[in-house]
Amino acid sequence: MATQVTATARRGSTFLQITIALQTLTIFLQAVSAGLLLTSTYGEVLHSVGARVMYGASMLYLLAAVLAWKPGGGSPRPVWHASGFLVLASVQVVLGIAHVPSLHLPLGVLMFGLSVLALARR
Numbered sequence: 001m002a003t004q005v006t007a008t009a010r011r012g013s014t015f016l017q018i019t020i021a022l023q024t025l026t027i028f029l030q031a032v033s034a035g036l037l038l039t040s041t042y043g044e045v046l047h048s049v050g051a052r053v054m055y056g057a058s059m060l061y062l063l064a065a066v067l068a069w070k071p072g073g074g075s076p077r078p079v080w081h082a083s084g085f086l087v088l089a090s091v092q093v094v095l096g097i098a099h100v101p102s103l104h105l106p107l108g109v110l111m112f113g114l115s116v117l118a119l120a121r122r
Contacts, residue, residue: 016078017122019057019064023085024115026054030108051093058082058089081118085111 033050036043065082068074088111095104 013068013074013122016061016064016068017119019061020115020119020122023054023057023061024112024119026050026057027108027112027115030054031112034105034108051096055089055093058086062086085114085118088114 030047030050033043033047037047062079062082062085065078069076069079088107092104092107092111095107
């Protein structure tokens with residue numbers, strides 16, 4: 001029984017690491033597409049699509065955190081981190097739609113830093 005719980009916890013932890021890495025990558029790509037937004041005609045479309053992908057990655061991160069916590073018996077801390085990150089992603093989307101770059105850009109930098117930190121902790 002203990003072996004099964006350990007294997008389940010390991011799988012949940014691996015999925016969690018993958019989702020954090022995916023989230024970090026999508027945020028980085030958002031920074032790249034923001035630069036393209038300023039220099040090319042297709043940058044706006046790329047940034048808009050990337051925002052949806054990044055938001056989906058944040059939701060996937062929350063799902064992975066719950067799955068690593070509940071059945072695997074892990075710590076609930078990643079669930080709180082993922083929930084907070086989803087809130088930040090929601091604020092980021094609202095600020096982007098409202099065209100408030102004075103808050104949108106620094107929040108994006110903060111989110112990237114926090115995502116890298118979460119990735120380094122795993």
